[in-house]
Amino acid sequence: MNPKSFHDLTAESRGLASSPSKPYIIVSTFMSLVWLGFLYFPISRALTLPLGPKIISLVLTATFALAYIMAFILTWRKPIVGERNFRYFDGRHSLYKGNAVAFAVIVMITLLQVAVLGPLDSLALLPFIAAAAPFTLPQAVGYIAGALTVLVSFLIPSFVPNGQEYFGLAITTSAVFMFVAGMTFFIGSSIESQRQAGTQAILEERERVARDVHDVLGHTLTVIALKSELAGKLLERDPGRAQTELREITHLARESIEEVRQTVAGLKVQSLSEEITAASQALESAGIGLQREGSAWPDLDSIPAVNQAVFAWVIREATTNIIRHAAASQATIKLDRSNLTITDNGVGIPPDAAGHGLEGLKARVEQVGGILSIVGKRGLASTAGATEPQNIPETGTVVEVKL
Known part of the structure; x- marks a missing residue:
């Protein structure tokens, strides 16, 4: 500021x-x-x-x-x-x-x-x-x-x-x-x-609005851009599928407008199940496979509400970064009641990576007393409340949250 x-x-x-x-x-x-x-x-x-x-x-x-x-x-x-x-x-x-x-x-x-x-x-x-x-x-x-x-x-x-x-x-x-x-x-x-x-x-309210708007728009605009490119490629080859993609783009744009309104008003509450569905669709549109691991998948409601909200934001931001920067072909979400790990097989986040997204994730995790680590094959990119050095993965990026 x-x-x-x-x-x-x-x-x-x-x-x-x-x-x-x-x-x-x-x-x-x-x-x-x-x-x-x-x-x-x-x-x-x-x-x-x-x-x-x-x-x-x-x-x-x-x-x-x-x-x-x-x-x-x-x-x-x-x-x-x-x-x-x-x-x-x-x-x-x-x-x-x-x-x-x-x-x-x-x-x-x-x-x-x-x-x-x-x-x-x-x-x-x-x-x-x-x-x-x-x-x-x-x-x-x-x-x-x-x-x-x-x-x-x-x-x-x-x-x-x-x-x-x-x-x-x-x-x-x-x-x-x-x-x-x-x-x-x-x-x-x-x-x-x-x-x-x-x-x-x-200051805190302005930072909250900036963080939430970034997370909401960053993910949605990334998906809209992907679907727009896909619709353009399908116009001649598969007009019906192109029309479907265009309808989804319209739906996403309207959802984004409502999310921004709720975010500015402080009413936005992330739904973990909805965020996982959106992440799956976004990764699929980008041609990235998704694998699910962990004990919480059969019953997402068993995860405490506070943890669900934090996990939803982390999944949204991590998905956006994978699509934009990772050049990955596969992603994995491991989900338990108090732990979330997201990995990909991409190029790996650099140690000097910075931006509203990473700062927003750290702020959200710190608010609930959790531990966040974001590690790429090129080194430690970001931490919040971490107490021990993280192992450097051989490929891609590992985003881990412990609550």
Whole structure:
């Protein structure tokens, strides 16, 4: 998969993973606004001041509360497309203008309140800054700003006369910052995990569709090509047989269309008996004899359903490869309840053989914890879960599955 398509998948999963529900937004916003209770302290202090400073302090406090509320409201943004996303956890941690302005207003008002109320009574505003920093600023900057706020909350009582009694606010500021920083970290980690899981799910689904479509079309188109060649040769010599082959080609094409539809929808379930019949017909059309061995032939239904599905895919892919590449005259399918071996007397698969078909077979066998080996007379071509070296056959190719 190229980088561009992977980027598109990541963006798609990001939109799915970072779209919280409306109740989540409401609850999170409410929890953020709980800290407004700390404004009781600057308000009560302002009410003891003369009229002029009292009005100034109350106006500053009201503006402070509004800026704080806006800082959290702006954390929820609506992108060009899609639902509302949590701005901070969208994977970019960018600094948005609205959030920056709201945070700057909070800091500036706190400094102005120091001039009106004094440094100690203004300490009640620091928990707001500690709570807003991790949410409104990029991750690293937000943590640094919050930590500096906590440091200031401890330094001011240490150097201002009679400040010892305000250490409680410093401890509260520290607790608020640690709580919010921890919450943002764990929420961010959780959403990032959801993104990765979403991306992986999309990749796996695309690989499944690609694998299934390859296996379905590869086999059917090979048989259609063989029958088309045969029908062309029979047109003058045996028109009746040619007509039969053409009808079968039409039937195969319609079956292929339906199989592709079922595969894309994830509904395709391989039938072992049907696949064996199709393989026999395909090999016969290619002039390749088929021999059957093993204990499971009298009763295919005795084979577990999972094994049947895997065996069906392997038989389909192996048959296609024999017809296309092996130049064989004879093939053998040995079938037991948990083992399948397909051999041919052709040229043998090369060690460097690769493609969607082999990768698909390995993926299917690995999914059920089985062992797959594909060995040609020229060496080991492919393995999945194999634990021992395979013997190199003297002729042709051996495809073996153990479940």
